Amino acid sequence: MELIHLAFYLGLIIFLVIVFAKAIKIATAPVHLRWELYPVAHEKGKAHYGGSYLEEFEWWTKPLQKNLLGEVWTMFQEIVFLKGVWEHNRSLWFGSAPFHYALYLYVVFTILTLLSLIFGLTPTIEGFSNHSIIKFLNVLLWISSIFGIIGAIVLFLKRIFDSNLKLYSNASHYFNILLIGALYVTSFIWLLSSENTIQEIFGFYLGVFSFSQIPSLPIVGYIHFYLLSFFLFYLPFTHMTHFFMKYFTYHKVRWDDEPNLPGSKFRKKLMEQLNFPVQWSAPHIGADGTKTWLIIASSPLPTKEKKNG
Amino acid sequence: MAEKRKIKITDISNPNLQPLVEVAPTNTIELPPPYDKLEDLPGFKKLSEATRQSVDDSLDGVVAIGVPKPKTPEEEQELVEKFISGLIKLFSKENNWTFLQPLVLTMEHCAKCQTCSEECPIFEASGYEEIYRPTYRAEILRRLYFKYVKPGSPLLKKFQVGDIDLNWTLISRLVELAYRCTICRRCAQACPIGIDNGLITHELRKLFSQEMGIAAKEIHDKGTVQHLLVGSSTGMTPEVVKDNVSFIDEDLSERLGIKVESKWDIEGADYLVLHNAGEFLSWPENPAAFAILLDAAGIKWTYSSELLGYDGVNYGVWYDDFQFSRIAMRHFEIAKKLGVKGIIMGECGHESKSMAIIAERIFGNEIKTINTMSLIEHIVFSGKIKFDPERNNFPVTLHDPCNIVRLMGIVQPQRRVLRFLAPKFREMEPHGVENYCCGGGSGFAVMTPYNFLDWRIHISGRKKFKQILDAFKDEPPGPEVPKYVCAPCSNCKGQIRDILDYYGAKEKSGIYYGGLVELVVNAMADLKEPFIDFSMM
Structure with missing residues (x-):
């Protein structure tokens, strides 16, 4: 077992354990008082203008109708288009969007890589490099790397030169951007300098997940995976955990309009809290x-x- | 105007900066003529030297709370320790289960992208004064939370969020800063992550009140305490309020030629009507209009003359969970004792949100709460009353109270009523859940200490005044055409009254204000005389 194995295992385990622990902690926090903010995306037929069931006279005599698709659609727009930033902070969007898209694409790239491995697509099989999935993954990594570098540069410069952001930027903000930027720079250089980048990445994941030796990687490949391991280790301790905490800020606070009716699931917990x-x-x-x-x-x-x- | 001082986050602890920033009226939000000249307006009232010696004005030269200055270093240290103790309680589930989850989410996940900043009308109206940025006070609390509450290596925490020195200067400024935000939560609405900087204001106020006993006098001593002891935040006892209401009934009956009769402690009534008691004193035509409308609709209703039973306000919602709960519980107990089916909440935003949303989560839905907007819509379209919309043939615009609209999602009922009964109704821009606060939210409308009134007219209220003027821009600009701002919330009416008075908008532009129910009753075809009499407004 090599050092890169240990680094990656440590990063992955810490990531999974801390993210899970944090999610459980926030999910089991006390029932809070209602503090919803409209529009509430699941209000059937009313969400588009910000209305609620409270608009109905004697609302408790009518069935409460929730449109869960509304929640999905709102979250989709928020995650995929970064709608809030586009509408309220347009200049930041041009940095934030490529930065986030790069992350999404990198995650998709990694998942597809792992799925391909699971379904038997290994670097040793014949015609590996010409396989359409490999070509697709190659394109994904190129786009992700380019977007990531652009996003990191724009966000870094914004943090330095935009007085609105500068005052509130701490050492960790700059560090986070540089760390993520470095991930993309290394993947970019790796793609530029090697014709077998995807093959080498497959070799890495095959090695770490089968607890076997990793085929030799170029130096930039090692740097990339050490950075990735550190990023996995570090991420759960930062505000960047908003990637999953957003579920709670939206679903459990902003959109929590559940009335305290007899039989409400939180009633017992509330009584304990009182x-x-x-x-x-x-x-x-x-x-x-x-x-x-x-x-x-x-x-x-x-x-x-x-x-x- | 003096050039703005660029401040750092840590400057809030710097006692050598006196004040931290100098705030003055600005023209960032330009008003149309004849309100466009800043030089025609008196600036902020200068505080006397004696006042400045006794209370802290070092944040921005404005005083809302008037925190007394500690006399000795020991006293100062004691207050700092008390603050830390309150800070720890604010993040404990036993002491603050009410808002712990959203508070921690906001503390730990803000990306500091400033997407929320532009949404704050106070930040804008101040000429983008840094201390009023929605993230500024949140950033102070975040650094304190990381330093004193959150476990972990101090070095790592400094790396994550930066550092801050905690001293009395910071605390006294933070007290004032907690009263420079109306908790309208426009900032939270804009946040892509779901961070709520409005909540930070609320939680800071709670820390100061619940641990240190520091709160605005108007909302604590004269507000919730007086409410609980005397029966109303107005100071009216049951005898006085009954007298006042009886006088209102007589006066209106005489003027309108119909019998206006309020009912007290009626057993077997279906609903307890709970107005903001300020209506009885400042806008008596509002509860009178309710009485007329409810009677015409055949609804069995009653007032209660029990202590607190005739004042639906709950100032606790702005600053103290315990004062809030005491008042809310009393309201529900009174309704229960009367045996009514539910409570009809008057045209009061924070009352509506307090009862129907926040207290409902604690006390359940046994006593139903009926919000005015849906009730009025129900009555108007029930066919029981004949209306003549032409009686409202004057320009009308609608102010959306934050509590009712953005924070309860009650958007359309009042609009459907106005579209039906006010032929010259037009919207403000933006409106609905994207509305701007009147500037008097979170208790500001009842706060006038020192020079705070100047601040809330010039800074927190300016955006609303511009919206009002813009809504009537196509009408003759002078007073010859009366223009009606429909503001279905007592606190909003108080703020709009102060803004219009300050600028002389009634005399210069013929701008009046009132509630929704007055417009509805004004359109009742069976009334011989118009209910709304602009000459008396």
């Missing part, structure tokens, strides 16, 4: 570390506050 002990110190709260939310909410104002009031 019995949490409260520690806030301001006198008007009247907390002592043992009184619960419900007791405080159903108690009159503490005496001291009455005198002040």
Whole structure:
């Protein structure tokens, strides 16, 4: 086993474990109070103008209708077209879009590579280089690399020269862009310098996933996979986890309009939360570390506050 | 105007910058004549030296809260420690389960792309003053959260989000900064990731109130505390409110030639009507119009004379979860005791959102809440009342209260009513869920301390004033044609009143404002006299 094996395994395991742990932690967070923001994409027949079921007189007498396709379509536009950035921050879109498209294409490239391996397309088989999938993967990696480099350059320059972004950019922002940019630069150089890049990448994944030796790679290939391993290791600790947290910001906050009807799935959890002990110190709260939310909410104002009031 | 000082995030802790920024009226949002000349307007009121000595104005020279300055270094240190303790509680599930999930999501996943910035009318109206950028206060809280709450290596955390010095200067400025955002959440609407910087304002206010006992006097001492003790944030006791309502009924009955009769504590009524009690004092024609309309529609309704039973406001929603819950719980208890089917919420945005959305999540749906917009639409199109839309034959535009529209999704009922009953109705641009806040949201409309009123007219309210003027641009510009801004929310009406008064817009342009129900009653064919009398507005 080589060092690159270990680096890749470590990166992948940390990525999977931390992403999973973070997702579980946020998914099991307490039920929060409603804080939806319209348009709510699943409002059937109303989402296009931002309407809700609350528009209906005595809405509880009518069935609540959800259009889940509306959610899918909204997320699709957001992910694929970066609609929000296009509409509200056009100049950034020209950097953000290629940057994100490059990532999407790279993910697709990797998934297709792994699927091809699973279905028996290995570098040793005859006619490998001329296989249409390999040609397609080659194009994908070219586009991804070019988009990634363009996106990284534009975003890096924006962070440096755009006063709106500069003030809020920390060392990690520059580092993140450089790291991701370096991934694409290495894949780009690899594509330029070798005629067998895809074959070599197949060899790498075959080696790491079959726990066997990896055929020799050009130096740029090693750099690329060390960078990728580090990126996998590093990503879960950054704000870039928005790639999956977006599910929660949209579905569990912005679009959470579920009424508290008898039998609501969160009712039991809510009752538990109302019995949490409260520690806030301001006198008007009247907390002592043992009184619960419900007791405080159903108690009159503490005496001291009455005198002040 | 003085050239703007370029500030860094960390400058908020720098006590040598006094103030951190200097805010003055700007022309970033240009108004049409005769409101276009900044030099014709008085600037921000200068604070007296005595005031500046006693309260902190070091953020922007404006004072909304008036945080007293600590007298000794020990006192200062104590306050800093209290802040840290509150910060930790803000991120604990026991103390802040109410908003923990969205708060953590916002703290940890903002890409700082500034896609939200342009959506903030306060940032724009201030001439893009950095401290008002939606991400600025969020960035301060984020750095504090990483430094004092989130586990991990300090070096790594500095690398991730940067550093910040926590001292009293920062805290006192952050208190004021938590009252420079109306929580309209336009910024959140624009965020592609789903980050909510409006929520940060809300959570900061909670930290200050729930841990340090610091809040705007108008929304705490004179607001929720007075509400819970006296019965209403207006200070009206049950006896006083009954007297006032009786006077309103008599006055309207005499003027309109019909019997206007409010009902109190009626057993067997279907609905408890809960207005923002400010209506009884400032816009009595609004509850009167409700009484006329509900009676005409044959709805069995009643007011309650129990403490809190006649004031539907809940200022807690802007700054304190516990004050909020106490008031909401009391409202539901009163309704339950009366045995009504539900509560009809008056034309008040934060009341509607508080009861129908936020309290509903805690207390359930046993007591139904009826929002005014859908109720009025239901009545108007029920066929029970005959209308003559020609009675509303004057230009009308609609202000969308953030709480009702962007935050509840109630968009079309009021429009269908206006399209039917107001022949000269036109929209503001943008409108619906993309509306602009009136500038008085999150309690600002009732806040006038020190020079804060100047700020909310010039900065938070300017965009709305421009929208109003633009909506009537095709009408004769003078006062000869009365123009009606329909603002179905008490707080929005308060803010719009202050803006129109400040600019003299009634006298110069004939711009009036009122609710939706007044327009509906004005169009009732059976009324002998018009309900809306511009000469009395």
